[in-house]
Amino acid sequence: MRNNVTAVPAAAAADALAHFERLFAYETDCWDTHEALQQPDPGFVLLDVRSPALYARGHVPGAISLPHGKIIASKMAQWPAATLFVTYCAGPHCNGAARAALRLAQLGRPVKVMAGGITGWIDEGFALETMSAMAGV
Template structure:
């Protein structure tokens, strides 16, 4: 018996529904890089790690907002019309999930960056260091996606 077919595949409509929902929750590094390069103002990228880790290197254009400090008071300054894309170190870290959870619980629209900083660096997207989000380099706006 086929190992793949041991559990029957979903109907095309079930697959469509599931995959649409999955894409609603996540963004990948290439999509986020494209939006940052084109200065899409509807998204804000949040580095949910500690300030020390943020200073040591972060996505160019991301703001630092550690998930441990997120609450109703600290998020009051955030624009509720934006979509917040959270990230942390990578798939072995759940800081982005905790940040997205806290923001969603407070009424914000959120997505998580698949693979976090690890996948961002692996794909060669621009980085920034220090306390500032950093300016997107013009030379980085033509990145190619391998998928």
């Protein structure tokens, strides 16, 4: 039976292998990010690239607020050139993480996107941190 799924044949296994292996060079997921953040040195800097107001309402614990439009060479100079950055935004309906990743790549920085963003983080059942919680309020 022919339908929209079967109308285009699947890639050859070798091509699919190369494609899916390559995806992990560009992205990670919320679960793996959460697990890595439990370590003393997760091996990356997590950037929340949404607005400061959204960051204050709730963000991934340990994330740094740096809206994608503010990613410039002078701000990134505080980290060594080989630092891996992981970016996230609101979720699958938002392209802010990809915009941030593009800016970082243009600056020659290693970068991955956290697939799912805040929406995925919440869907996995992980807690958000708020600015009032950080201030002890």
